[in-house]
Amino acid sequence: MAGPQAAQIALVCVGTELLRGQVNTHQSWLSRKLQNAGLFAGRECTLPDDRRLIASQLRAWMKDCDALVVCGGLGPTFDDITREAAADALGRRMRYRQDLFDGIRRKLGRLRMPVPEENKRQAWVIDGAEVLENHAGSAPGQILRWRRRGRPRLMALLPGPYAEMAPMFERDVLPRLVASLGRGRRAAHWVVHLSGIAESAADERLAKVTAMAGPDLDFTILSSAGQVDYHVTAAGRDPRRVAARLSLARSRALQAVGDFAFGEGEETLESACGRALRAAGLTLAVAESCTGGLVGQKLTAVPGSSDYFQGGVIAYSNALKRRLLGVRAATLVRHGAVSAETAQEMARGARKAGRASVGLAVTGVAGPGGGSAQKPVGLVYVAVSVGAKTVSRELRLGGSRELVRARAAARALHLLLLALRGVKGRANRRHLL
Amino acid sequence: MAGPQAAQIALVCVGTELLRGQVNTHQSWLSRKLQNAGLFAGRECTLPDDRRLIASQLRAWMKDCDALVVCGGLGPTFDDITREAAADALGRRMRYRQDLFDGIRRKLGRLRMPVPEENKRQAWVIDGAEVLENHAGSAPGQILRWRRRGRPRLMALLPGPYAEMAPMFERDVLPRLVASLGRGRRAAHWVVHLSGIAESAADERLAKVTAMAGPDLDFTILSSAGQVDYHVTAAGRDPRRVAARLSLARSRALQAVGDFAFGEGEETLESACGRALRAAGLTLAVAESCTGGLVGQKLTAVPGSSDYFQGGVIAYSNALKRRLLGVRAATLVRHGAVSAETAQEMARGARKAGRASVGLAVTGVAGPGGGSAQKPVGLVYVAVSVGAKTVSRELRLGGSRELVRARAAARALHLLLLALRGVKGRANRRHLL
Numbered sequence: 123m124a125g126p127q128a129a130q131i132a133l134v135c136v137g138t139e140l141l142r143g144q145v146n147t148h149q150s151w152l153s154r155k156l157q158n159a160g161l162f163a164g165r166e167c168t169l170p171d172d173r174r175l176i177a178s179q180l181r182a183w184m185k186d187c188d189a190l191v192v193c194g195g196l197g198p199t200f201d202d203i204t205r206e207a208a209a210d211a212l213g214r215r216m217r218y219r220q221d222l223f224d225g226i227r228r229k230l231g232r233l234r235m236p237v238p239e240e241n242k243r244q245a246w247v248i249d250g251a252e253v254l255e256n257h258a259g260s261a262p263g264q265i266l267r268w269r270r271r272g273r274p275r276l277m278a279l280l281p282g283p284y285a286e287m288a289p290m291f292e293r294d295v296l297p298r299l300v301a302s303l304g305r306g307r308r309a310a311h312w313v314v315h316l317s318g319i320a321e322s323a324a325d326e327r328l329a330k331v332t333a334m335a336g337p338d339l340d341f342t343i344l345s346s347a348g349q350v351d352y353h354v355t356a357a358g359r360d361p362r363r364v365a366a367r368l369s370l371a372r373s374r375a376l377q378a379v380g381d382f383a384f385g386e387g388e389e390t391l392e393s394a395c396g397r398a399l400r401a402a403g404l405t406l407a408v409a410e411s412c413t414g415g416l417v418g419q420k421l422t423a424v425p426g427s428s429d430y431f432q433g434g435v436i437a438y439s440n441a442l443k444r445r446l447l448g449v450r451a452a453t454l455v456r457h458g459a460v461s462a463e464t465a466q467e468m469a470r471g472a473r474k475a476g477r478a479s480v481g482l483a484v485t486g487v488a489g490p491g492g493g494s495a496q497k498p499v500g501l502v503y504v505a506v507s508v509g510a511k512t513v514s515r516e517l518r519l520g521g522s523r524e525l526v527r528a529r530a531a532a533r534a535l536h537l538l539l540l541a542l543r544g545v546k547g548r549a550n551r552r553h554l555l
Numbered sequence: 556m557a558g559p560q561a562a563q564i565a566l567v568c569v570g571t572e573l574l575r576g577q578v579n580t581h582q583s584w585l586s587r588k589l590q591n592a593g594l595f596a597g598r599e600c601t602l603p604d605d606r607r608l609i610a611s612q613l614r615a616w617m618k619d620c621d622a623l624v625v626c627g628g629l630g631p632t633f634d635d636i637t638r639e640a641a642a643d644a645l646g647r648r649m650r651y652r653q654d655l656f657d658g659i660r661r662k663l664g665r666l667r668m669p670v671p672e673e674n675k676r677q678a679w680v681i682d683g684a685e686v687l688e689n690h691a692g693s694a695p696g697q698i699l700r701w702r703r704r705g706r707p708r709l710m711a712l713l714p715g716p717y718a719e720m721a722p723m724f725e726r727d728v729l730p731r732l733v734a735s736l737g738r739g740r741r742a743a744h745w746v747v748h749l750s751g752i753a754e755s756a757a758d759e760r761l762a763k764v765t766a767m768a769g770p771d772l773d774f775t776i777l778s779s780a781g782q783v784d785y786h787v788t789a790a791g792r793d794p795r796r797v798a799a800r801l802s803l804a805r806s807r808a809l810q811a812v813g814d815f816a817f818g819e820g821e822e823t824l825e826s827a828c829g830r831a832l833r834a835a836g837l838t839l840a841v842a843e844s845c846t847g848g849l850v851g852q853k854l855t856a857v858p859g860s861s862d863y864f865q866g867g868v869i870a871y872s873n874a875l876k877r878r879l880l881g882v883r884a885a886t887l888v889r890h891g892a893v894s895a896e897t898a899q900e901m902a903r904g905a906r907k908a909g910r911a912s913v914g915l916a917v918t919g920v921a922g923p924g925g926g927s928a929q930k931p932v933g934l935v936y937v938a939v940s941v942g943a944k945t946v947s948r949e950l951r952l953g954g955s956r957e958l959v960r961a962r963a964a965a966r967a968l969h970l971l972l973l974a975l976r977g978v979k980g981r982a983n984r985r986h987l988l
Contacts, residue, residue: 139775139777140582140599141582141586141595141596141597141598141599142586142587142590142595142596142775142777142786143583143586143587143590143775143777143786144583144777145578145579145580145582145583146578146579146582146583147578149573149574149578149579149601150576150577150578150579153574153575153576154575154576157575157576162574162575163574163575164574164603165574165600165601165602165603165608165612166573166574166600166601167598167599167600167601168582168598168599168600169598170597170598175598179598182615342572342575342576344572344575344576344577353575353576407875408848408869410848410851412855413852413855414848414851414852414854414855414856414860414864414866415841415843415847415848415849415850415851415852415855415867415869416848416852417848418843418847418848418851418869418871419846419847419848419849419852419960420848421847422845422846422847422848422869422871422921422960423847423956423957423960425922425923425924425956426924427847427871428871428872428925431847431871431872432871432872432874432875433847433868433869433870433871433872433875433879434848434868434869435866435867435868435869435879436841436848436851436855436866436867436868436869437866438851438855438860438861438864438865438866439861439864439865439866439909441865441910442840442865442866442867442908442909445908445910446866446868446879446908475875475878475879476872476875477874477875477878488855489858490858491858491859492861523856523858524856527852527855527856
């Protein structure tokens, strides 16, 4: 799929601010969207608002790319010069379109925003361009086409703000890229999410599946704190064969990863927990020490989480562990705040304090200070209390304070999921996958 | 500073995985480090592990750049081909250095890691290269130099993993870039952090300061949820004049932004809160509804926060607001969970439950569901209780659920800071800046 016959797509991000310390998230978002459609970003560049430099870079990449997706620099101000640079690179003229400016004026008027003369710049269109409507802002997009060496080529100019770029790309640009460069091929994408396993270990378990890679089957493994994602994209001309190819890779991958898999597609650890709690008709409360609220924050990132999440206690001090969670002084003295015993009492305490059916707790040494020979930085205990059972796990996590906390939160949610798999739900108790 | 005489520095990130959906954070990190040193990233590209493409892109940018910083592709496996591509672009040979391989073997041996034959690839050095030691991994870096049109040029090859790249860049590459491209110029950087103000409003207030920009003074404004950062870099040959230039810009900027400024340099909202609490000898507890733990997570991201942060209650359900925080049923019925009254009772409740001297509370409608005509999505109340006073603020926040929550957390911390400014501390009560 990424073989020699694959279409070369280049991403070009324009904006001096992107070279002044702002994180460029367009690149990863566009790469992922292309990949899910069986296309691939073959290279990317970020350029300042410099007309000559943009034009020369576009010209260079037009020579060996099939498509260029250009984001940013379509705004109304003097430093928005992507339109001009693209016209230079293509050797085409631009024309002012009064109808476009009238449209912009109507749109901004509805939002009761003033329409400065500057916005006229957005009504200039490169000769031969197809204009793409912007439903979230004023700058229209443009699609330019040409042929080179007998192959159709395409350049898309998109606005820079995510809220304008993303829907325009998904609605107008991606289908045209697929139609123009897909050569009658379709693609289907599947992703499985794993937790409780390192990327290298997941890679090893999945080696035989990944070995199936070929011109019509592509695999990518990506990891973030406490989570590993395995992406599969199948492609081909015959939709049934594409589906069969993907289905075979999916079932082999699921078999290879076993219980480490917690969800597919858009699922996150926290949404998977929510789904499992809902399915079992259970409610949850948390008790957090070293994560300081991160587990609660993740759980409540899911819209509608108030259906099953009660809340909990951030028990950063030992006094709060005792008073709000009922952890016994003797336990803290004998085993310490970072211990399996304290984690278990915290989980039971969260359940009781939150009047919830399940309690989830985390306690540990996040670092950089506070570690000792017996309790080193990275030592974390997670515990779940459900039904008559309270289980805990000892974790030895690496990395910075931030990473230890992120990994601890992910492993806590994963332990919750594993515990819920064993619960008889009132609604249904299907396996999570 | 970014004028025609400014040195052109290009960033090149190598790795197919960066084009498969991984977020490229090297670009923003390197841009910022360069800027703080009075240098600027003039362009960036991300390339797959394709020797021919990397070589041709390096060759193209060597023509009009003074320096290229290349990250990634120095690993031991067959797809790590940055060394070879750079040699191609420079038209130089490579030599195998047994002494380097012996060093790699010793290093991995100490970590009790096996040393495959593959690692020999990392002991190849481009002719004329200065070798940079890697203290965090096996791949050495390389610095290549040449002259073009009478000017010294430089290419740095750095390993891809952040933990290896970052220290090597700061220790070995940045000083060489400054020495080689700075032309005897030094730079000094200052940043001020604002909260409670929109980027556009901050921009307006700072317009007169920004108008001081010139070849020796550069300004950048960057915003994230609930925070705006204003960066100033001064440069020049005479260190005293550089310092004077920066100091003038600093005092004008501070005057322009007034109370919106909460810190300078490495300060964050949460570390500023910690510093203020410590200075006043106060402790803090939180009560979070719509943020679900985010405020606590931010506060505890600061190492040593257990000195002043007690913990708190994630009161997602009304039952928990009543039981753990003592919010009165009548308040919830009369004013609703999202109201100034509830926020204030939560703040007082947090203080009491956490036996803390200060209570901080957030309650709101994060969306996307749960909004109504009276209580729309984005309506948030933050409250602080300290001494005899409890104050609250009504906020109307825009954006997605994630953004509303992030903004609400930032505004809560900002309100805490403002409240602490009015407190007579036992230690000292200097103004926060």
